[in-house]
Amino acid sequence: MMETLTRLWRKAPQPAVLQLARSRDSDWAGSALPQARRRLCREIRRKVPVADAALDKIVRLTGEFIVQSDDALVEEELRRFCREIAIGAGRQGLRGFLEQYLNSLLTDGTAVAEMIPAADGTGLGAVLLCPAESLAVRRAENGVGLRFYAARDGLPGEEVRWPELILYTPLDPDAGEVWGHSVLEGLEAVSRVWEQILRSTAQNFERAGSLRYAVTYRPGEGERINPREVAETMAREWRAAMDGSSGSVSDFVAVGNVEIRVIGADSPILDTEVPVRQLLEQIIAKLGVPPFLLGLHWSTTERMSKQQADLLTSELERYRSLLTPVLRRILDTHLRLWGHTAPFAVEWQDISLQDTAELAQARYDNARAAVLEEQLTEKGEIV
Structure with missing residues (x-):
């Protein structure tokens, strides 16, 4: 067989002489x-x-x-x-x-x-x-x-x-x-930049999503306390208040000047919209696919223009x-x-069906023009 x-299998004719090197x-x-x-x-x-x-x-x-x-x-x-x-x-x-x-x-x-x-x-x-x-x-x-x-x-x-x-x-x-x-x-x-942005964003949300608190106690003037004992007591009571079961509410009661704040709450999360869009523009420009075909709606009136259709075709x-x-x-x-x-x-x-419809419309317009021209010629209105 x-x-x-x-x-x-019919082989094509082969060249007889090669004058220039083909490899690097x-x-x-x-x-x-x-x-x-x-x-x-x-x-x-x-x-x-x-x-x-x-x-x-x-x-x-x-x-x-x-x-x-x-x-x-x-x-x-x-x-x-x-x-x-x-x-x-x-x-x-x-x-x-x-x-x-x-x-x-x-x-x-x-x-x-x-x-x-x-x-x-x-x-x-x-x-x-x-x-x-x-x-x-x-x-x-x-x-x-x-x-x-x-x-x-x-x-x-x-x-x-x-x-x-x-x-x-x-x-x-x-x-x-x-x-x-x-x-x-x-x-x-x-x-590489895309991956770094996504990884950093995931880490930031992982840290910000799981809130961590800083509990600070400032004793009053002349108040004599054991710092270690107070810290252990506050940590134990705070943990008990935070570990309450679902549906139950626990209170944390303290005496004195106690400050509770979320760690990192004052640090804003970086806005990634601009750099991510710049990266997406680079990717789309390289691959030549219109953005709305990928679910990216950067403009409320964006649609495929004739030039975009010709380029994609x-x-x-x-x-x-x-x-x-x-x-x-x-x-x-x-x-x-x-x-x-x-x-x-x-x-x-x-x-695409859009191309077919446009071609059909063009053929229809040409046919109508030909019929009108023939009718006018018969009437002698066109020489």
């Missing part, structure tokens, strides 16, 4: 540097709920897709495949796999998956997302292709025997590099352009193993 896959320091993408970046970005997403919610919104707003083909049999088979393909953990559906793939791409900067042929050789049996650390990547000798190696504990092992079954997508790789960059890179300082179209080649490769591999090579097209649905 693997020999059949090799014969069916090392050809390996599975080095410690990208692994450390991935761990850091995952930690940022785990500790900053706004960043996690923004990435989830991006994944969900990417939308649905449909497969079309002039061959009715091929179209029916591809749509069945998109619905029923196994993607691991008991889940099915190519849409769910693309969500996992895009999630990994945004968080880790690199997405890795493997296509598993069916045991009977009649198509693909599963498409599984793999951890980015499970694959080491090296640039091929021609400087264009890639060579894949199974990695374990961060170290590259044997070269993958069937690289045609590996799906690998880097996000915004630098010149000469083969690994991508997470959209969360650059938020390290912001997330262009951002989502960019991610679709990264997913479409992966999707086409999966479907093409399944068709070849199934024994067909009919052409097909992947059509993404409109990102």
